[in-house]
Amino acid sequence: MEKSKALGILRKSSYKQKNNLSFDIQREKILGLPSAQEYDIEFIEEIESAYHSSASERSGMQEVVEKAINGDYNALFFYEESRVSRQSGSDFVIDIVREIARRKPYFKFYSTSKSGEWDPDSLEVKIKMISSESDSRKISQRVIDTRNTLLGNKKRPGGPPPYGYILVEGKLVPVEHEVPIVNFIFFLAIWGTSNKDISNLLNQCNVPTRSNGNWSPSSIDVILNNHTYIGDYTNGKRKSHSNGARKPKDQFEVIKDFNEPIIPQILWNLVVQVRQLKNDFGMKMRTPFLLRGVIECKKCSEILKCKDNTPTGSKNSYLNYYCDKCKNKISPELVHPEFIKKFIQKILTVLTDSKGYTKQMLKQWEKDLKSKSTDLKHKLDIVEYHRSLLDDSNELFEEWKSALQVTMDSFKEQIELNKEELIKVERLMSNKGFTNLFSIITNSNLSMLRQSELRILVLQFTKRVIIDFIDNEQHIELKSLSL
Numbered sequence: 001m002e003k004s005k006a007l008g009i010l011r012k013s014s015y016k017q018k019n020n021l022s023f024d025i026q027r028e029k030i031l032g033l034p035s036a037q038e039y040d041i042e043f044i045e046e047i048e049s050a051y052h053s054s055a056s057e058r059s060g061m062q063e064v065v066e067k068a069i070n071g072d073y074n075a076l077f078f079y080e081e082s083r084v085s086r087q088s089g090s091d092f093v094i095d096i097v098r099e100i101a102r103r104k105p106y107f108k109f110y111s112t113s114k115s116g117e118w119d120p121d122s123l124e125v126k127i128k129m130i131s132s133e134s135d136s137r138k139i140s141q142r143v144i145d146t147r148n149t150l151l152g153n154k155k156r157p158g159g160p161p162p163y164g165y166i167l168v169e170g171k172l173v174p175v176e177h178e179v180p181i182v183n184f185i186f187f188l189a190i191w192g193t194s195n196k197d198i199s200n201l202l203n204q205c206n207v208p209t210r211s212n213g214n215w216s217p218s219s220i221d222v223i224l225n226n227h228t229y230i231g232d233y234t235n236g237k238r239k240s241h242s243n244g245a246r247k248p249k250d251q252f253e254v255i256k257d258f259n260e261p262i263i264p265q266i267l268w269n270l271v272v273q274v275r276q277l278k279n280d281f282g283m284k285m286r287t288p289f290l291l292r293g294v295i296e297c298k299k300c301s302e303i304l305k306c307k308d309n310t311p312t313g314s315k316n317s318y319l320n321y322y323c324d325k326c327k328n329k330i331s332p333e334l335v336h337p338e339f340i341k342k343f344i345q346k347i348l349t350v351l352t353d354s355k356g357y358t359k360q361m362l363k364q365w366e367k368d369l370k371s372k373s374t375d376l377k378h379k380l381d382i383v384e385y386h387r388s389l390l391d392d393s394n395e396l397f398e399e400w401k402s403a404l405q406v407t408m409d410s411f412k413e414q415i416e417l418n419k420e421e422l423i424k425v426e427r428l429m430s431n432k433g434f435t436n437l438f439s440i441i442t443n444s445n446l447s448m449l450r451q452s453e454l455r456i457l458v459l460q461f462t463k464r465v466i467i468d469f470i471d472n473e474q475h476i477e478l479k480s481l482s483l
């Protein structure tokens with residue numbers, strides 16, 4: 001019997017990389033897959049140019065799509081997602097897989113990273129690609145109990161309402177004229193604006209506080225960390241009454257969808273991301289070294305050091321990025337203009353391209369979660385039914401009873417976690433937050449950004465910038481886009 005035809009992608013990059021596998025090894029791995037036995041595979045070899053990082057830009061990739069769509073091929077094999085795309089697989093999935101799957105729905109994909117068929121719609125792949133605020137919080141029975149009692153009447157226990165809300169019969173209700181202020185504060189924060197700068201700005205604009213006093217950096221900090229604004233109720237966030245420090249995220253109770261949210265989930269997620277970036281790269285966003293921590297030497301694969309040799313009182317500044325290993329150096333003035341130009345163009349493309357796709361992906365994710373939930377409830381029913389049939393005269397009655405109870409508890413916990421996940425997806429999907437934020441970013445004049453704003457944008461989107469001291473060239477690698 002004649003075998004069905006398939007395509008195989010073999011990839012190498014033109015510049016030196018630690019894990020640059022030869023075509024032969026990749027070919028051998030692919031041919032070793034069980035599913036490869038069913039196909040007659042035609043391999044396409046591609047050497048990636050260092051200057052085209054998005055999969056669809058590469059000519060080898062265009063050849064693959066062309067052949068897959070127009071030829072009589074039925075499957076595509078590749079060596080690990082990371083080899084096909086430099087951006088954690090996201091552009092590969094978007095550009096290549098979607099394009100082929102749209103025209104040929106029956107087309108199959110196989111990766112050496114998985115034994116079976118590789119499904120871009122699988123939850124596993126999607127979660128990796130989209131979830132940034134990964135709260136794998138364990139829900140204790142205590143949380144479920146609290147939720148049940150509180151959610152019964154949605155009344156908020158104790159404490160004055162936070163800025164943006166008033167209490168009406170024990171429930172939080174948004175205050176119309178304060179809602180834009182809260183949004184504005186979060187919006188400033190995603191651009192890396194410090195709490196101090198935000199409070200100064202509000203004071204300069206005569207925006208009144210609740211007590212008609214002045215805004216302080218700490219009052220901004222309280223707002224930016226308050227889950228109420230995305231609709232959640234938190235309990236036990238502070239370490240103790242005498243110690244007001246916040247506990248780590250997984251150690252306090254969160255009750256989702258407790259009150260009406262006034263900021264979109266995506267804005268909250270971005271603020272969380274920015275906070276993380278500040279932790280990782282240092283709080284100071286206003287720096288002449290825009291690429292500190294992400295720029296590296298091509299030859300040595302070393303992160304470049306930043307050195308300021310400006311003598312005190314000098315009018316001219318003598319700044320350099322330099323490589324500790326090969327001692328090559330370059331001034332930021334020579335690197336930044338080209339970088340900024342390329343970078344802005346790149347992120348605008350990524351944002352525009354991913355908008356529709358992300359929405360579609362969220363919809364599918366929502367569907368998966370709903371069906372998983374139905375499935376879990378069904379399983380729970382079955383176990384409950386079995387328990388009701390248990391005969392208490394049986395000598396193993398107690399053992400059976402407790403075993404079934406453990407199973408039921410585990411199902412219940414999974415159902416709760418699933419519900420939380422679903423709430424998050426639904427929030428991300430709500431039109432308001434999503435579309436607005438995308439259009440704000442894509443319509444902003446990014447070349448007018450301040451130093452600190454540009455720095456935060458660079459840290460959010462850039463994986464690394466590789467400098468070739470010999471050819472005096474730079475290559476920008478973006479992170480995979482996560483929301």
Ligand SMILES: [Zn+2]
Binds near residue numbers: 297299302323327328
């Ligand atoms: Zn070097």
